[in-house]
Amino acid sequence: MHQPHVRFLVACPRSGSTLLMRIFAEAPGCAVTSRLLLMGKHGKGKGFTPDYTILESPLAVRSYQQAIEAGSELLINKEELGDDRNKGECTYEIFSTLSDRSETAHKMVKPVFLIRDPIRVFDSRKNVGWTDIDTIVACFNNLFRMQGEGQEESYWLIYEKLVRYKCDEIERVCKHWGIAYAPGMLEFRKGFGSFTFNSERERRIYQEKKPLGLFNTVEARPLRPTYPHMDYCRTTKTNKTSSAFIEGKTSHEYREERFRAVLQHFSRDVSEKDMERFLATYEETLTKALELKCGALDLFDTLRAMGKKIAVITEGPQDAQERTMQALGIADKVEFLATTNAFGLS
Structure with a gap:
């Protein structure tokens, strides 16, 4: 009797793991299932304890038996860390039960760890009422x-890279898992009913209940977007902005021109004193709104510690961008600032 290999996809909830399940459900010879460890003992006794049967005695697992019956080469399990911190669902150990502990388990399932921008994960979780940041x-x-326990046998998949470089990233995962890559995997011809479910509860989640927002991204077919007006919008934007900020004026001069153009459109006159007040208010409001992206300072410090030099290349007036870097606290970390304004080039 041929026994399929087991592969693990490990992710934080709301990271896009269902998208990966949908993709690999299209792969010939692959059976796809969900949460064999986390939900394996759901409802059996009190308290939460992971079920490691799939790692210790896979033939006793319903999904594994179904994969054998289907003649599948691989059984891919989406092991999503839970959202209930009090039960320990987000901190449980996945690779702890085999001999030689995590090293052997990593070699057995060749885990792929799916990582998404934590801010986006939290935003997605808020949409379904999960607001505990400590859980994330x-x-x-x-x-x-x-991942640190089995680096050589693990693969990191970044969600943002997946949706942008879909073919390349999926092909790399296929190579890691020993699957033949086929472009048709991205077509989504099969529905959620093609998944192999280890329990009736999991089947209901995917086929009947569909919790709020759980499958929106997948059902929208994000890997094959079509934007019929994109070329027109891109051309229009380029024609409007191709010469922006290249005349060598200061930011205050550009802003004054825009204010005066708006006021003239509504046939309103403005004194020099009022214009100075408008410009001052604009500058103050803009400065207050500036905010560094999470991790930006750490990134700059890490690069400089590696001996790298940092250059910022951006559109806009030179003086405004210099003030921006000062306000954000990164001016002393940047060796060179290049703007369209300073070079006179778009």
């Missing part, structure tokens, strides 16, 4: 800890 922190800490 615990999930990510656990992901990084588990």
